[in-house]
Amino acid sequence: MTRPPKVFFLVHKAHTALIRAVDRRSRRDAGLSMTQQGVLFLLERQEGLTLGEVADALSLGKSSLSGLIDRMEERGLVRRGSGEGDGRIVRLFLAGDARALVAKSRPMVSGWNATLLAPFDAAEQKVIARFLTHVAEYAEEIVEEGAT
Amino acid sequence: MTRPPKVFFLVHKAHTALIRAVDRRSRRDAGLSMTQQGVLFLLERQEGLTLGEVADALSLGKSSLSGLIDRMEERGLVRRGSGEGDGRIVRLFLAGDARALVAKSRPMVSGWNATLLAPFDAAEQKVIARFLTHVAEYAEEIVEEGAT
DNA sequence: TTCATCTATTTCGTATACGAACAAACTCAC
DNA sequence: GTGAGTTTGTTCGTATACGAAATAGATGAA
Incomplete structure (x- = not known):
């Protein structure tokens, strides 16, 4: 006679706790928001993705990502490149010590995953x-x- | 030989999809953000909670909630009352047609929950x-x- | 009483995210 | 080719959220 769980609320609670913790940690360790880390993780696996592809992969609107990339570019972690044939396309590449940051973070994230x-x-x-x-x-x- | 799921990413994806959908719907139907609806749902169950209690229940910082309540007060959906003995405390009460909004939304949310x-x-x-x-x-x- | 300290909320500055509106580049039917 | 419509990304305005610092009230020890 247990009632069904309130999925909506539980998902929200779980997400909030997880994301907030990871975000704080990421800002402290690397000075990057969680989403910014997400961009780096993604590009480390496959460089040259378009801005739209990255936005989709991160479940983010293009308009949100656009400004985020601005800030990451200023910090020298990412570089905007042009698509060869198509002048509209913006391709994203890692820069500076982005690779080192990812190398440091990735095993940590795996660890959290396993522990959870x-x-x-x-x-x-x-x-x-x-x-x-x-x-x-x-x-x-x-x-x-x-x-x- | 299946690898463990990437919990972190999956939780984020699920949450984003769910919250974005609910938020859009809520803004369209009632002109309220999801968090604002959360405040109403909570107060409908128990009025007179303090601002801090509401913030905790919604996994929200007090500073975030403070401004949110400002906007809801302007729209006449919520009222700030004082704690009887303690002048620091702000107690929150429903106002205007808040109750009607909740009455309309709650069965819908239950439906989503069941379907999910x-x-x-x-x-x-x-x-x-x-x-x-x-x-x-x-x-x-x-x-x-x-x-x- | 009075001063230090604790607690509840607000204010402030910044980042993030959305959607709408826009601009630029491409595609396709003709 | 040309113009209509699509795709890709940026800009703009606003809401949301955080943490740090400020404020205001409460509490307690001297």
């Missing part, structure tokens, strides 16, 4: 992943279609 | 709730203690 998952066995981890993916995929549809 | 959980059986829902609670509770500790 430690209390859950493989089957449970699958459920968790399935749930989060499900929410990411269908949230908009579900929320939009609901009756007014 | 529909593909998961009771046991799986328990795992999901346990995981989200776990993250909310230990994220800060885990992220802070990690090696530099």
Whole structure:
């Protein structure tokens, strides 16, 4: 006779706690916001992504990313390059000591990930992943279609 | 041989999708941000909470909430009252048509919740709730203690 | 009483994020 | 080619959120 969990609220709580902690840590260690770290992580895996691709990958609007990249460029961590054929396209590349920053952070993030998952066995981890993916995929549809 | 899910990223994706959808919907239907709705939901359940209590319940800094309440007060949805004995305390009360707004929204939110959980059986829902609670509770500790 | 200290909230400065509106570059039908 | 419409990114205005510092009230020890 347990009621269903309030997914909405629980997701928000979990996210807030996690993101705030990571953001604080990231600002303290590297002077970068979490999103800025996200950009670096992404580019370290694949340089030359377009601004739009990076925005999509980070679930961020292009307008938000545009200003973020401005600040990162000023700090010399990222460089805007032009797309070869297409003059509209902006391709992003790592610069300065961005690679070193990522190299330092990535194992730390993996560690957090492992620790957070430690209390859950493989089957449970699958459920968790399935749930989060499900929410990411269908949230908009579900929320939009609901009756007014 | 499946790798563990990247919890961090998945939580972020799920949250972003969910919150953005709900926020857009809320602004469209009621002209309120999601956080503002959160304040109303909370006060509808228990009026007269202090500003600090509301901030904690919503995982929000007091400074953030202070300005938010300013705007809600201007719109006549909330009222600042004084704590009886203690002059520092600000107690919050619903005003205007706040109650009607909540009455309209609450069943909708319940619907979203049910739909999001529909593909998961009771046991799986328990795992999901346990995981989200776990993250909310230990994220800060885990992220802070990690090696530099 | 009175001064130091603690607590609850507000103010301040900055970063982040959104959507709308815009500009520039491309594509395609003709 | 030319003009309509699309795609890509930037700019603009506003709301949200944070942390640090300031304010105002409460509490307690001398």
